[in-house]
Amino acid sequence: MSTVSHWFRRNLVTLAGVLALGYLILPNLVVLAFSFNKPEGKFNYEWSKFSTDAWTDPCGVADMCGSLGLSLQIALLATLGATVLGTMVAFALARHRFRGRSATTALIFLPMAMPEVVMAASLGTLFLNMRIPFGFVTILIAHIMFCLSFVVTAVKARVMSMDPRLEQAAQDLYATPVQTFLKITLPLAAPGIAAGALLSFALSFDDFIITQFNSGPTTVTFPMFVWGASQRGIPVQVNVIGTTMFAAAVVLTVAGQWIGNRRKARA
Template sequence: MKRVNTMLAAWTAATMLFLYLPIAILIGFSFNTSRLNIVWQGFTLEWYAAIWRDAVLVKSLENSLYIASVTTAISVVLGTAGAWLLYRYRFPGARMWQTLIFVPMLVPEVIMGVSLLIFFVVIHLELGFTSIVISHVTFCFPFVLVAVQARLAGLDPALEEAAMDLGATPVGAFRRVLVPYLMPAIISGALMSFTLSLDELIVTYFTASAGTRTLPLEIFGRVKKGLDPTLNAISTVFILFTAVLVVTTELLKRRGTSLASEPPQP
């Protein structure tokens, strides 16, 4: 058992290395003097200074973070409640609903973008944050739903029954018993939603307006002129900030042990 654990730890470490290798390159190039981001020339900090002059870029990061947060919040509610309801109750055409929920995962982004754009025109929804969030939730919530369903499968019915016997309503049982039980899946789903939304390019192009440019749109627009290291610099700042945030939250939690019943939200 112990040996197995060591092997698993080594495997995990190797996988982390794989995941972080390109990130190391990305961070390295944020200090490169060449503006073409391809060949190493020399060390500089000028790209970090350039972030503060680049109001458009910072604004697009703000937009992206806002959209990803709202998208994640809605996706988590929709996906978790949906998974539970489809699990708990017999709806006519349950399998049809299930299949339909998977469709946005499969439809190529460009088709989804164009068809949503046309749909928004039909319903007279002006393009902007709302249209972007709607389209993002549509492809994000299935990820939450699938993760939660995987957790629900094989759930001990006694768990919920017990809660019901304690006099709780189904909704109360859901909140007090199931949500804590589902929390690992909810967190996984939330992380996936946030990540997908943050980095989505094509659907966003079709559903965004001039005032709601996101970071991926901004970055893609710059490919033609060469992805300059400012983009690496802003990525570096962002992930370092996140990493520090996560680690401090974790440390604080460990210090206050029992107080921390709330898992960190992305």
């Protein structure tokens, strides 16, 4: 009994990590399983029989792939805009001292602590007052605004952990400011920039509340399509899209980890 107790105490953290990971992955496994289901009625809540119809025709539902393409387009553009702006803001906050720096930091991090419905209503009111038509542009601006804080957080943490002596050494070797940034600073900050970009893409792609307030009557993203379809029965193809996105995220994560391990091994 003492041996079992000793083994349990020694592996308690590992067991807790495995249980937490299993708890997070279990819903995705359910989505994967029901993507091969052929429900008898409108609702895909009970297993009926195995079928690959949804996988062979993922765009069989009207307007679903159109909304998916719109969400991907907005997510890519929002990620690009938030990453560029957020990286510049992060470098400014981490490397420079200027008047209003503390206030700027507080304003940047405020959207992370603010409820989404507050930011969504505020942006919607702003667009109404400025007489900007709701649609693709308003959604894109709103997504860049709330993704910006997460990019700044990730990049700033990375920049503050960088050793400034590496950049000073490059300058001592007669590197120009542009060469120092491209060959030293940017590669060192790349993990933080990549983390912020991936987080921005995920947040933008699955956002519903902010999009709902700023989308207009004719612009329907994928989360809005799923919400609308839930009232009359979510099609099986939604499970296919969810499984595909989850698999893509896992592949990107594993690939990034593998590349990082190879770089460490070479160093």
